[in-house]
Amino acid sequence: MFKAVLIEKDEAGYRAGVTEVDEAALPEGDVTVRVDYSTLNYKDGLAITGKGPVVRKFPMVPGIDLAGTVEASSHADIAVGDAVVLNGWGVGEGHWGGLAQRARLKGDWLVPLPAAFTPRQAMAIGTAGYTAMLCVMALERHGVTPASGEVLVTGANGGVGSVAVALLAKLGYTVVASTGRPQEAGYLKALGAAEIIDRALLSAPGKPLAKERWAGAVDTVGSHTLANVCASMKYRGAVAACGLAQGMDFPSSVAPFILRGVTLAGVDSVMAPRGERLEAWRRLAQDLDVAKLELMTQEIGLGEVVATAAALLEGKVRGRVVVDVKR
CATH class of the missing domain: 3.90.180.10 (Medium-chain alcohol dehydrogenases, catalytic domain)
Structure with a gap:
């Protein structure tokens, strides 16, 4: 039993x-x-x-x-x-x-x-952290580098968001964290966020195109938030989308994709092939600060x-x- x-x-x-x-x-x-x-x-x-x-x-x-x-x-x-x-x-x-x-x-x-982690640490990472690593890898594949500009993480206080902030910061990116919990700003800055913005700036219906700001983004939220993120991407920017905390809908237009060459990269962790899993865990062992993991x-x-x-x-x-x- x-x-x-x-x-x-x-x-x-x-x-x-x-x-x-x-x-x-x-x-x-x-x-x-x-x-x-x-x-x-x-x-x-x-x-x-x-x-x-x-x-x-x-x-x-x-x-x-x-x-x-x-x-x-x-x-x-x-x-x-x-x-x-x-x-x-x-x-x-x-x-x-x-x-x-x-x-x-x-x-x-x-x-x-991985030898770098105890079982407890591996589960502190879990699917959330492994998904965050897949998102970072997707941004890298689409040419987003620390020199490209600011990278946005939505739902930053959640599991995927927290690990994504920590990973991107350690890799040298300038990370902006979007959250509905402004009282957690100290936590997010301790993980490496350079700036905190209120999720309300992104969560309401928006325009097909907005002022260019983000070189890359990790979105865990979906719905209007993802639509607004895409609308405010810089030319040839990339968004790694992996969540639906706000909703499964995507009320956007083709404008960011055909006028700015934006890439929307879907990230699925559930059925990802073994090779990608092994690489994600190898990168986590290399690029994740264990002290921040405990935080x-x-x-x-x-x-x-x-x-x-x-x-x-x-x-x-x-x-x-x-x-x-x-x-």
Whole structure:
């Protein structure tokens, strides 16, 4: 038996809570992992509260991330005792996930835990930090350099935003952080932001084109915010879009793309190929300041997950949430 957060949906309604689960109930997979740490991401919050159609079958153990040690394996490239990390692949949506003390998974979904990180640090990074790194890599691929000009990060107090600010700042970019929580300006400047702007400047309906300002942007928000970011990009600027905190819609026009040559690069972390995952984790080990990682991280136990998920969706959680599944 092991402890897990379990989401159930039946005639009694939609509910989530910590319960004891028999290991025999674990789904099929060629690797069994003793989970050391997991995380709480925006998608996990949607799944646990039922406020988004994330979970595809019930019952479901949520948790799109985990770090742990292999206890059993029939996968040719994974041995018992290996330290591994999982991000995405539909885990916590259609396959039991990481908010549990055990997980059974497909070995092809796993990557080695980088030597630079402990399991806790890897989960302080989690899908949010790995996604932020993919966004930075996308900007680099499209020619955005520190010399290009200011780079905007929207939703900067969230998990992806916080890591993106820290990464870009360490790489030498001038980072402007957009947030709805101006009281967190000190936190964002400690991560490396040069300037803080109010998200209200970007969140209302805007014009097809605005004054050119941003050389690059990491957008975690979507909707009018993303439209306004695109409208205010510099000539040949690039936006890495990875989130929908404001909404899934994109009320924009083609003007930024055909008049300024702006690139809108979609960043998907869930199904990203293994090579990109390995490179993202290599870059995180190289380019992320671990001291700043600790600054943006809070730790909870399994029993606190449900309440914290609700607070996360209400915008009351700063940075990253690590879950110690052993408590």
